[in-house]
Amino acid sequence: MGSLLFSPFPLRGLTLPNRIVVSPMGQYSADDGCAGAWHLMHLGHLALSGAGLLITEATAIHPEGRISKHDMGMWDDRHAAALEPVIAFCRRHGGAHLGMQLYHAGRKASVTVAWEAQRPIATGEGGWTIHAPSALAYPGRLAPEPLSEVEIAQLVGGFAAAAARADRLGLDLIEIHGAHGYLIHSFLSPLSNQRSDRYGGSLDNRCRFALEVFDAIRAVWPERKPLGMRISATDWADGGWTIEDSVHLARQLKARGCDFITASSGGTTPAQKLTVGPGYQVPLADRIRRDAGIATMAVGLITEPRQAEAILTGESADLVALARGMLFNPRWPWHAAMELGERVFYPKQYERSHPSMRGGDFLKPVRDA
Numbered sequence: 001m002g003s004l005l006f007s008p009f010p011l012r013g014l015t016l017p018n019r020i021v022v023s024p025m026g027q028y029s030a031d032d033g034c035a036g037a038w039h040l041m042h043l044g045h046l047a048l049s050g051a052g053l054l055i056t057e058a059t060a061i062h063p064e065g066r067i068s069k070h071d072m073g074m075w076d077d078r079h080a081a082a083l084e085p086v087i088a089f090c091r092r093h094g095g096a097h098l099g100m101q102l103y104h105a106g107r108k109a110s111v112t113v114a115w116e117a118q119r120p121i122a123t124g125e126g127g128w129t130i131h132a133p134s135a136l137a138y139p140g141r142l143a144p145e146p147l148s149e150v151e152i153a154q155l156v157g158g159f160a161a162a163a164a165r166a167d168r169l170g171l172d173l174i175e176i177h178g179a180h181g182y183l184i185h186s187f188l189s190p191l192s193n194q195r196s197d198r199y200g201g202s203l204d205n206r207c208r209f210a211l212e213v214f215d216a217i218r219a220v221w222p223e224r225k226p227l228g229m230r231i232s233a234t235d236w237a238d239g240g241w242t243i244e245d246s247v248h249l250a251r252q253l254k255a256r257g258c259d260f261i262t263a264s265s266g267g268t269t270p271a272q273k274l275t276v277g278p279g280y281q282v283p284l285a286d287r288i289r290r291d292a293g294i295a296t297m298a299v300g301l302i303t304e305p306r307q308a309e310a311i312l313t314g315e316s317a318d319l320v321a322l323a324r325g326m327l328f329n330p331r332w333p334w335h336a337a338m339e340l341g342e343r344v345f346y347p348k349q350y351e352r353s354h355p356s357m358r359g360g361d362f363l364k365p366v367r368d369a
């Protein structure tokens with residue numbers, strides 16, 4: 001019997017050729033929100049990797065929702081135009097379906113890029129006013145302005161407008177970024193949301209913004225295209241968002257037509273207490289999958305093909321996402337296929353690199369997976 005890792009996975013009108021996902025990875029290399037040569041290389045080569053799904057970096061729905069001024073954006077048509085040649089390359093030469101992660105950084109916006117330690121940048125020094133559910137700063141970062149209900153509605157509309165652009169651009173799937181302490185997550189967690197209106201207080205009130213964003217995107221995103229949400233399934237902190245809360249949210253999302261939950265964790269507070277090790281977030285994906293009955297994507301130190309396969313056969317998740325492992329070995333799916341005795345997508349230009357094609361044995365096609 002073949003592996004689960006290399007078996008197809010249907011999501012609405014999309015069938016992924018295998019269960020390997022390239023996790024979204026911010027590149028901090030965009031110019032005024034626009035993708036450029038780096039993105040062509042980065043996304044282009046990952047589209048050739050054999051992964052079934054490639055998700056773009058967190059892509060901002062509003063200029064003030066960027067972590068840094070070099071994040072990719074989707075709040076204007078020129079961002080879609082800049083990404084078009086990248087998507088065209090991936091389509092023409094790659095084997096991966098293409099997803100986009102949409103986000104707003106909330107109270108973690110306006111900082112330097114990752115390799116400059118994400119230091120806060122104030123307004124007047126090149127930064128901007130940042131926004132959050134409550135006037136509670138992430139420790140060491142700028143103080144956010146609390147959002148009014150009118151501003152909340154505008155941001156919900158911003159998510160929908162960005163999704164409509166992603167659709168016109170031909171993206172196959174959207175992952176809403178509801179994790180890592182960014183805007184959606186900061187509404188969910190009681191550590192960052194202390195509002196007393198209908199967006200704060202009770203669990204259902206704290207879930208409201210996430211669900212409104214989901215509904216607004218679902219309304220403009222074609223019925224046949226999958227839509228999911230990445231969440232931080234726990235804050236790993238006393239008084240914070242919990243796995244039980246995540247199950248509650250996942251059930252609500254499922255009832256609204258959500259196709260998958262990606263189970264990440266943390267990011268709300270530097271006081272989070274977690275032990276990081278191989279597959280450390282898999283139990284979160286497992287719990288959500290079982291208790292909410294929704295497909296899950298596991299992520300976090302999944303580095304070995306047999307480890308990935310065991311996550312799937314153990315029914316902890318339906319998909320496995322790799323981030324650092326893909327940067328370190330961008331042909332990870334090719335090697336995983338070799339190890340598991342499977343076939344995987346190769347671009348025709350590279351198929352002679354496959355060990356079965358060495359020694360003049362050109363009779364074994366490897367590309368038609």
Ligand SMILES: Cc1cc2nc3c(=O)[nH]c(=O)nc-3n(C[C@H](O)[C@H](O)[C@H](O)COP(=O)(O)O)c2cc1C
Pocket residue numbers: 023024025026027056057058101177179180230264299300301302321322323324325
């Ligand atoms: C360079 C880099 C950039 C990242 N950017 C994003 C991002 O844009 N959105 C997101 O949800 N997670 C982001 N992450 C987190 C990864 O998607 C992933 O969840 C995390 O790295 C754990 O998986 P791994 O152990 O396979 O790297 C990033 C991680 C890395 C290493």
